[in-house]
């Protein structure tokens with residue numbers, strides 16, 4: 409509520425100002441040269457105006473300050489999207505010659521794709537959490553996990569994983585949990601990644617990414633951001649700061665509804681299996697006996713759309729959308745079955761949501777043309 413806004417009352421302001429400047433005038437070009445040299449040396453935020461909009465922005469910096477405070481890190485660096493944030497981390501590691509990444513599936517589909525395709529020159533070894541220590545090589549620059557993972561909500565023991573990493577930085581994608589439910593830096597993750605597009609923004613109207621970390625790594629990320637240009641727009645910085653002020657309330661309310669929906673889904677005869685994380689949260693994944701495409705076609709109150717973390721409830725079919733880009737065999741191997749649906753629970757009334765889901769599930773059973781999956785019994789995992 410207050411981080412990133414500490415100076416406002418002294419300035420006679422209540423809402424944070426939005427600074428849309430792309431450049432910052434100065435009659436002292438010797439001082440500007442010194443400020444650029446200082447940035448090139450450490451990546452520390454310039455004192456005073458940022459010289460040019462690609463070096464930094466005061467409105468975005470407010471969001472970064474607040475997010476770092478929430479995650480319990482010294483710094484945070486914001487980017488134009490979650491993928492731009494992950495790209496900057498990979499480039500920062502590759503620029504030191506450490507191109508090898510050890511990662512645990514599942515990850516968000518595009519993160520998986522970025523690593524697998526080696527688009528930024530990285531080479532990935534996929535393993536399970538128990539295999540991390542053995543997968544490390546002298547050129548390993550990063551270990552990456554998501555917990556709870558997109559889309560299966562699989563959880564890893566972050567403290568144990570951080571221990572297995574030794575001196576190799578652990579990046580934990582904390583998009584699903586948010587700092588309200590989990591602060592990975594406290595458990596040993598050096599880098600905490602968010603698709604801020606999701607819960608941090610929280611209203612489905614801003615694309616953004618952010619990495620919370622120590623100041624040394626933040627300096628490297630700011631230098632990469634300066635050189636590659638994946639900056640966050642100041643209006644997005646404003647919306648994110650505003651989103652953070654209601655984050656705990658939104659996450660707790662949506663999580664309570666999600667837990668109740670997970671219970672009701674587990675008892676529904678059309679549902680084969682429900683995944684709901686031990687730490688809670690507003691995401692529910694479930695496998696249906698019938699045709700998952702018919703559930704998507706059947707919802708009316710719930711919005712059939714990819715993405716998550718908004719105030720309204722969204723449902724999507726990961727094998728068709730969020731994880732479509734992952735090789736089919738790898739996708740199934742990571743637990744993303746063709747019958748899995750991912751629900752991002754919002755702030756609607758739980759009974760309204762359940763009426764909609766129940767109706768769509770019943771329709772999916774009668775419309776189903778696919779063979780039923782073997783009965784495994786519903787279980788809340």
Ligand SMILES: *Cc1c(COP(=O)(O)O)cnc(C)c1O
Nearest residue numbers: 489490491516558583603605616
């Ligand atoms: C959406 C998402 C991303 C990518 O973020 P964008 O803001 O869409 O670029 C990364 N990780 C997770 C877990 C996500 O859900």
